[in-house]
Amino acid sequence: MEQKTTIDKSFKTEPYQINMGPQHPATHGVLRLVLTIDGEIIEKVEPDLGYIHRSIEKMCERDSYQQIVHLTDRMDYLSSNINNEAVCLAVENALELEIPDRVKVIRTIIGELTRIASHCLWWGVMGMDVGALTTYFYGFRDREMINDIFEETCGARLTMNYNVPGGLMFDIHPNFVKRVKEFITHFKTKIPEYNRLLTGNVIFQKRMKGVGILTKEDAISFGASGPVARGSGYSCDVRKYHPYSALDKVTFKEALKTEGDSLARYEVRIQELWESLSIVEQLIDNIPEGEYRVATKAVIKLPKGEFYQKVETARGEFGVYIISTGTKSPYRLKFRSPGFSNLSLLNHIAVGGKIGDLVATMATLDLVIPDIDR
Amino acid sequence: MTNEALQDLIGSWFPNPEADKISKVEIVDISENDENPEENPITPEPVNSSLLEFTQEESQFLNISAPPEHLHALMSQLKSNDLTRFDYLFCLSGIDWGEELGVVYHLESTTHRHSIVVKVKTKGRETPNLDSVYDIWATAEFHEREVFDFFGIKFNNHPNLKRLFLTEDWDGYPLRKDYVDEINMVIK
Numbered sequence: 001m002e003q004k005t006t007i008d009k010s011f012k013t014e015p016y017q018i019n020m021g022p023q024h025p026a027t028h029g030v031l032r033l034v035l036t037i038d039g040e041i042i043e044k045v046e047p048d049l050g051y052i053h054r055s056i057e058k059m060c061e062r063d064s065y066q067q068i069v070h071l072t073d074r075m076d077y078l079s080s081n082i083n084n085e086a087v088c089l090a091v092e093n094a095l096e097l098e099i100p101d102r103v104k105v106i107r108t109i110i111g112e113l114t115r116i117a118s119h120c121l122w123w124g125v126m127g128m129d130v131g132a133l134t135t136y137f138y139g140f141r142d143r144e145m146i147n148d149i150f151e152e153t154c155g156a157r158l159t160m161n162y163n164v165p166g167g168l169m170f171d172i173h174p175n176f177v178k179r180v181k182e183f184i185t186h187f188k189t190k191i192p193e194y195n196r197l198l199t200g201n202v203i204f205q206k207r208m209k210g211v212g213i214l215t216k217e218d219a220i221s222f223g224a225s226g227p228v229a230r231g232s233g234y235s236c237d238v239r240k241y242h243p244y245s246a247l248d249k250v251t252f253k254e255a256l257k258t259e260g261d262s263l264a265r266y267e268v269r270i271q272e273l274w275e276s277l278s279i280v281e282q283l284i285d286n287i288p289e290g291e292y293r294v295a296t297k298a299v300i301k302l303p304k305g306e307f308y309q310k311v312e313t314a315r316g317e318f319g320v321y322i323i324s325t326g327t328k329s330p331y332r333l334k335f336r337s338p339g340f341s342n343l344s345l346l347n348h349i350a351v352g353g354k355i356g357d358l359v360a361t362m363a364t365l366d367l368v369i370p371d372i373d374r
Numbered sequence: 375m376t377n378e379a380l381q382d383l384i385g386s387w388f389p390n391p392e393a394d395k396i397s398k399v400e401i402v403d404i405s406e407n408d409e410n411p412e413e414n415p416i417t418p419e420p421v422n423s424s425l426l427e428f429t430q431e432e433s434q435f436l437n438i439s440a441p442p443e444h445l446h447a448l449m450s451q452l453k454s455n456d457l458t459r460f461d462y463l464f465c466l467s468g469i470d471w472g473e474e475l476g477v478v479y480h481l482e483s484t485t486h487r488h489s490i491v492v493k494v495k496t497k498g499r500e501t502p503n504l505d506s507v508y509d510i511w512a513t514a515e516f517h518e519r520e521v522f523d524f525f526g527i528k529f530n531n532h533p534n535l536k537r538l539f540l541t542e543d544w545d546g547y548p549l550r551k552d553y554v555d556e557i558n559m560v561i562k
Contacts, residue, residue, distance in 0.1 A: 050539030058549055058559075220461050220484055223513030234484070236462075241487065305432030306491075308465075308480065319465050321480070334467035336480075344516035373539065 015043050022051050026129050026359040029369030033346075033358075040354050045347040053373040060333040065091050065165055065300045068333065073159035075337060076371035078118040079313035081154075082111045084163035089244055090309035090320045091165040094302045101246070102290040103167045105283050108246040109180070110150075110162065112276040116187070117146040118314035119269050119276075122366045126266065127198050129363040130207050135198055142190055149179050165300060167293030180284050184277060191273055199270065208263035212349040212361035215260055222348065223341035226316025227272065228365055231265035233258035238312035250282045265364040299328050315339055315366055339371035375457065375488050377436040384458070384490075385424035387451055388444055435480070435491040445494050446505040452481065452490070453510050459483045460490060463511040468521035470551045471495060475502045475525055496527060499550075503528040506535075524549035 021032040030051035036044035056075065060068050065087070072083035085107055092099055124139025147157040152173040154160040162169050198204055214224070219232040229236045237254040239247045255271035257264035302324040310319045316338030323332040342365050350358050375383075426448070427439040440448050452460040465480035476495040482488070496502035506529035508515040518529045519538040526547035529535055537544060546553050 050541075053539045055548060218512070221512040223463055223511065223517075225464075236484070303432075306437075308434065310464075317464060319480075321465055321467055321478075323469065332467070332469050334465065336465040340516065340520075341513050344513055348512070 013038050020358075022048075026362060027369070028125060028367065031343075031367065031369050031372070035355065035358075037355060040356070042350050042353055042355060042358060045350045045358070047343055047346065049373055051373065052370055056374045057333055057335060060330060062329055064328050065302070065330075068330075069164060070159075070161050072335070073161060074370060075335065075374055076313055076315060076318070076339065076368050077158055078121060078368055079114055079315065079318070080159050081107075081114045081162060082311055082313045083318060084161065085111060085245065086309050086311040086318055086320045088163045088165050089311070090307050090322055091300060091302065093309065094305070094307045094322070094324065095165075095296070095300070097166060097294060097296070099167065100290045100292070100294065101288040102292060104246040105249075105287050106168060106172060106292070107163060108250070109280050109283050109287075110154075110160075111245070112279045113146050113149065113180070113183075115276045115314045116273055116280075117143045119273050120146075122269065122314075122363075123194060123198070126363045126366075127204075129359050130204060132198060132201070132204065135194075138190075138194065138197065142187060145179075145183050145186065149176065149183065152176065152179070164293070166296040167291070169293075171292040172287075177284055177287070180280060184281055184284070187273075187277060191270065191277075194270065199266070205263065207357070207360050208266060208364075209261060211262045211353065211357045212364065213260050214345060214349050216258075218345065218348060219260075222345035224316070224345055225338050225341065226312070226314070226366075227255070227265055227268040228316065228342050228345075230255055231257050231268045231364075232260035236317070238310050238317050242310055244309075244311060246283060247279075250279045252279050262361055262364040269366075301326060301328050302330070310336070313338060315368065315371065316342065335374055337371045337374060339367050339369075340374075343367055343372055375486060377430060380436055380458065380488065380490060381428045383455075384438065384448075384452070385426055385428065388425040388448065390423055390425050433491065435489050437491045437493060439493045439495075442494050442496060442504055445492075446507065446510075448492065449479070449507045449510050452492070457486075458490075459485050461485070461511075463507075463513055463517075466514060466517035466521065468525035468527060468549065470499075470525060470549065472551065473499070475499050475527055475550075477504060477521060477527065479507070501528075502526065503530055505530050506532040508532060523547075526550070 015036050015038045018035050020035055021027045022030040032048040034046040034048055035042060056071050069084050069087050072087050073080040076083055120139045120143040124136040127135025150160055151157050153176050154162040214232045216232045216234045219229045219234045225236050233256060235254055235256060240254050252275045255268045255275060257268050304326040305324060307322045310317055318338055319336030321334040322330045325331045350361055425441060425444060429437045452458050460481035460483050462482045462484050463479060464482055467478045469476045469478060474495045476493060479492040481490050496504060504527060506518055518532055521527050522535055523538045523540055524547055
């Protein structure tokens with residue numbers, strides 16, 4: 001806003017509106033932002049949503065619980081496995097099923113690998129958004145290794161559908177452990193490379209530092225979660241506070257930064273790469289023997305009641321709220337998506353900044369549009 | 375705070391004026407049968423001492439059902455009171471209950487780390503309206519717009535209550551149970 005006051009008073013400025021999206025490359029999907037700007041200064045950001053809304057919540061009211069799992073892949077497609085896990089956990093808790101330790105450990109390993117893959121993609125496009133094209137290829141190169149591991153074990157690379165209520169679709173591939181270990185050794189040398197290439201870059205630092213500041217109070221009030229909230233010093237890792245699957249058996253640090261600017265959110269995600277890697281490392285040699293699935297009835301009917309399950313996806317807190325009346329489909333199913341709440345604070349942190357900074361700020365929010373347009 | 379302690383505390387904010395009258399009657403009853411209190415076979419119906427209803431059945435959280443006229447007062451008290459401090463609204467869902475519509479608020483405290491669920495039902499489904507809580511939690515602004523979009527619940531005092539996902543000229547509210555769309559909906 002400083003710039004504004006230096007403008008010669010004899011020139012009259014007038015705010016006007018422009019569209020950013022729905023086909024803007026930096027929105028990574030079909031998000032349309034209606035910007036009210038005065039010169040280059042943003043006065044208001046109003047998201048216009050719904051371009052790819054499929055009303056998954058309504059579809060769920062007619063589907064069986066096994067079918068619902070498949071729909072969750074299509075929301076936050078970069079955290080598809082963690083989304084699947086959330087629904088499975090909710091159903092299993094409602095049925096009071098005892099899940100074998102093997103399933104829990106495999107779910108956690110796959111979940112953390114998903115998080116690494118998601119952060120790799122984010123890191124790649126984050127660099128691209130601020131003008132560093134190389135990062136895109138580096139990020140995708142490493143993500144490719146994880147996708148190959150998934151392909152072998154889950155049969156798919158993006159929408160895995162590997163979790164089912166009661167366990168896993170099938171057991172892990174014989175190569176799984178070997179290839180994950182190869183990836184760990186490979187990726188440990190790559191994170192320092194990421195830092196050398198982008199984090200320490202002066203131009204990058206100048207674009208990120210002090211831009212898009214979000215205070216801790218605002219982060220909580222806006223319902224922020226995941227790296228966005230942790231960049232503002234708000235400790236909210238669901239894996240710490242409400243551990244699920246095998247996460248209570250591992251030790252890891254919650255990545256926290258207090259600056260609240262774009263760089264803090266960036267650094268939190270880089271730190272999370274290390275932490276996820278360490279979780280996978282702790283579990284990969286200790287996958288217990290046992291069943292990979294417990295039998296459930298062909299038609300799952302949940303008891304009457306309400307069930308809430310939250311998990312930590314790569315974007316933040318994902319919640320599944322099931323209201324069951326005892327039939328084979330839920331009476332109402334609500335997905336609490338992290339991207340939706342994180343998007344709601346974009347206007348708050350972008351106002352007063354430059355239009356060019358909006359792209360960088362939005363990149364650090366790591367929005368996935370199908371997650372918002374459920 | 376345990377759920378029991380929360381229930382006692384929050385219940386005491388909204389005392390039921392009816393309960394007060396009835397309990398006085400009870401006292402009279404007891405004094406009349408003072409000699410043989412056990413002989414009194416008619417136990418008066420338990421009257422809720424609070425305007426709020428609490429339940430923990432069929433849910434992992436403590437559930438509060440609040441009358442819509444007290445919703446805003448209850449919510450601001452839940453957020454501002456030092457003992458409760460529910461500063462994180464993590465889920466706001468609209469629900470079609472058939473006769474009426476409802477909204478469910480999932481709250482958590484980032485200082486005390488306890489959770490609670492507040493439920494409220496509208497009066498009828500023709501002109502449903504509730505008080506907005508966007509001034510208490512900023513995230514409610516978007517979530518309430520979503521509920522308005524899909525359930526048609528109007529939120530009083532909301533700064534920007536318009537459709538969020540659907541277009542302005544969309545007919546009806548798709549997540550209501552009685553919504554019909556023969557073209558876009560596949561009916562199994």
